[in-house]
Amino acid sequence: MPLTAVDNPLTLRLLGLLVEQPMHPYALAAALNERYPYLNAKSGSVYTLVRSLEAAGWVAPTGVEQMGNRPARTVYALTEQGWDVFRDRVRRQIREAKVATSAFVDALAYLGALDRAEAPHVLRGRLESLRERIAELERANDPGLPEIIMIEVGFVLHQLRSEAEWISALIARIDDGELAWPAKGQT
The missing domain is CATH 1.20.1280 (Monooxygenase)
Structure with a gap:
């Protein structure tokens, strides 16, 4: 169990998706489940994690998207700090992540x-x-x-x-x- 929400294993994947393009949390959850179906990411968990990433200063709202009668959704993008954290995590995990043990x-x-x-x-x-x-x-x-x-x-x-x-x-x-x-x- 992560000590803080930003230590969540989904964090790197979410930041990575936001590198590709800004998205609202519902789209992030859908993209996670499409790309990594074995994760079975819940949209509520993604919303909570995005709020934690925003509080950490790693993502920031860039606007609101509304399609048809759907509720308005806040779109998020990486901040400079978020981009730096993302690259640091990629470097560290490639260097240090343990070979899969189970x-x-x-x-x-x-x-x-x-x-x-x-x-x-x-x-x-x-x-x-x-x-x-x-x-x-x-x-x-x-x-x-x-x-x-x-x-x-x-x-x-x-x-x-x-x-x-x-x-x-x-x-x-x-x-x-x-x-x-x-x-x-x-x-």
């Missing part, structure tokens, strides 16, 4: 605790989830956009495809008896 890696260390016949079944469930996520990201990857705008999607797809390939090979090794299995009570 509960999966922790559980994988104890795969041998499962029955040899059960392990491939459990791994196939993981493989199916990976394939669904890959398909979801492939649908979200807009070929009409320049690659640099969605470069992170390409990176995540590469990671997911590599993991799926590795898990498929692991399942085959277990099924073929190639992978030695520990005796019960040993892992």
Whole structure:
């Protein structure tokens, strides 16, 4: 849980969207969900975060947009401070962000605790989830956009495809008896 709203993991993505063009919070939420559907960003959370970013001086209202009978919506853009913070975060996160770690890696260390016949079944469930996520990201990857705008999607797809390939090979090794299995009570 972030200590402050500006430490929210969505902050970098929101600032990035505002680099592309000024938007009102509802459009930001829609853009987040279109580009990153796995985030399932709630518009209320985005509105709250935009208010926090405004209070921090990172975004500022640039005008009001009204379309038809819809309510008027305040459009926000990055401030100079926001642009500086955005670039600093990009630099820092590229340099320092830890390689993805997960509960999966922790559980994988104890795969041998499962029955040899059960392990491939459990791994196939993981493989199916990976394939669904890959398909979801492939649908979200807009070929009409320049690659640099969605470069992170390409990176995540590469990671997911590599993991799926590795898990498929692991399942085959277990099924073929190639992978030695520990005796019960040993892992």
